[in-house]
Structure formats: structure tokens, C-alpha cells
Amino acid sequence: xxxxxxxxxxxLIEDEPPLQFTLFELRWENMHPPSTQFMLWLLNYKVASRTxxxxxxxxxxxxxxxxxxxxxxxxxxxxxxxxxxxxxRQLIESARRLKEIFLFDGREITVEFLLLLPPSVEHIxxxxxxxxxxxEHIFQVKGNGVALENLRALSLHRQMDQNWPKLWTDLxxxxxxIGIELIRQENRGFLVGGVSIxxx
Numbered sequence: 001x002x003x004x005x006x007x008x009x010x011x012l013i014e015d016e017p018p019l020q021f022t023l024f025e026l027r028w029e030n031m032h033p034p035s036t037q038f039m040l041w042l043l044n045y046k047v048a049s050r051t052x053x054x055x056x057x058x059x060x061x062x063x064x065x066x067x068x069x070x071x072x073x074x075x076x077x078x079x080x081x082x083x084x085x086x087x088x089r090q091l092i093e094s095a096r097r098l099k100e101i102f103l104f105d106g107r108e109i110t111v112e113f114l115l116l117l118p119p120s121v122e123h124i125x126x127x128x129x130x131x132x133x134x135x136e137h138i139f140q141v142k143g144n145g146v147a148l149e150n151l152r153a154l155s156l157h158r159q160m161d162q163n164w165p166k167l168w169t170d171l172x173x174x175x176x177x178i179g180i181e182l183i184r185q186e187n188r189g190f191l192v193g194g195v196s197i198x199x200x
Contacts (some may be wrong), residue, residue, distance in 0.1 A: 016121075022048040025057035027083075031149075036071070044073040054078035059102065061085060083125075092116050101125065106134035109184045114141045114148060121148065125155035135171060143178050157185040 022044055028034065034042075047055045055075050062085060064071060069090045076094025083102035084091070092098070093116060100123035103109065109126060114137060126134060135154070142148040154175065158164060172182045 004115045009167060020047070022051060022053040024053065025059075026055060027057075027059040029061050032062065034062075037114055039064045039067075040070060040074065043075060043164050057081040059083035063088060065125050085114055089116065094165040096120070100125070102126070109134035109137055111137050114138065115146070117147065119147070119149055122150050123153045124151065124154065126157075132167075132171070135175075138180075139174060141180065142180065151180060153181045153183055155183040155185050 023042070026043065043055055049099040055078060058075060058079055059081070060083060067088075072088070072090035076091050077096060079095045080097060080099045081102075082091070082095060082098060082100075085104050087103070087108045092101075092113075096118045098118055098121055101117070101121065102125040104127060106128050109124070124138070128134065135156075137185040138148065138151070138154065142151055168182070168184060175182045
């Protein structure tokens with residue numbers, strides 16, 4: 001933990017009273033996944049429903065254990081930004097207002113996944129771990145006009161190697177030809193770092 005980083009602890013006790021606030025943004029950095037019960041308590045859907053102050057940004061380093069679609073039902077329809085360690089089909093299918101999505105591993109980006117995304121998506125971020133198949137899938141889907149009509153930017157992380165600069169130039173030119181800006185991230189922290197909670 002870095003100096004100055006706030007430490008926020010929650011202990012969920014049985015029959016804990018509901019919170020009196022709602023969260024606009026939640027970034028969950030703990031590598032131990034929370035339970036669905038804890039997430040539903042913390043995100044306090046009942047209060048949000050009354051005040052229309054729904055969660056808009058949900059960044060998870062671990063997905064809730066035992067989730068049976070509750071996250072998708074309660075929070076998916078209002079999300080604008082989602083970071084998830086794995087593709088959760090139910091959550092993505094429910095997130096029809098999603099503008100950006102962060103994935104830890106580009107291998108999750110298949111044509112099937114891209115066709116799940118809503119037309120509102122403007123930004124996709126991921127790591128290029130094995131090859132550039134994710135980019136090829138994005139170029140294919142966007143270039144053929146099948147989906148991703150509003151996609152404007154891709155943020156990529158890749159371990160440096162001697163061929164990366166030339167490869168980057170070639171990829172950036174291909175992306176530009178179909179209206180996408182490539183943003184190179186040399187630090188993988190943009191996928192896994194940061195701690196913040198915003199209350200509305």
C-alpha cells in the first residue's frame with residue numbers, strides 16, 4: 001500500500017441496517033472477491049431506486065462469489081464504465097448504457113464478446129498478453145460495420161519487446177483507418193491500480 005492511500009474497512013454483520021447513502025463509483029481492489037450479499041448491501045440498490053442515484057462506475061479486481069445474476073439485474077442497466085477480470089455475459093448483456101469496458105486479459109475479447117457489447121461503447125481497454133487476436137477481432141467487427149459503431153479508442157498494455165514500436169505504428173495506422181485511436185499504456189496499473197469510492 002502506498003503512503004497516503006486511504007484504508008476503508010467494512011465488516012458486514014447479519015441484519016446490518018441499510019446504508020443511508022448510494023455510491024456513484026466503486027473500485028474494488030481487494031484480490032479476495034466479496035460475496036454478493038456484501039456487494040448488494042454496500043451498493044444499496046433500494047436507496048438508489050428511490051433517489052435515482054444509481055452506480056455508474058464499477059471496477060472489480062475480483063468478481064463477487066456466488067453471484068447468480070444479481071449484479072446484472074440491479075446495477076447493469078445503469079453502468080457507464082465496467083472493469084472486470086473476466087467476461088460476465090449476464091452483466092454485459094444488461095449494461096446497455098455502457099461507454100467503456102476494461103478487461104485484464106485481451107484473450108477474453110472474441111468476436112462473440114464484441115457482439116454482446118451495446119452500441120454505446122466508446123472505449124475498450126485490455127492487455128495484449130498472447131498475440132494480437134483481440135485487435136484483429138475488433139478491426140474485423142468494426143471494419144465490417146457489424147457492431148462497435150461508436151467505438152473511438154482502445155487502450156492497450158503490452159510488455160515491451162524490440163518489435164513493439166514498429167508493430168505499434170502498423171496497428172495504429174490500421175486503427176486510424178476505421179476511426180479508432182490507439183492509446184499505448186506502458187504500465188499495467190491502468191487495469192489494476194487505484195482505490196476510490198464516490199458517494200452521491
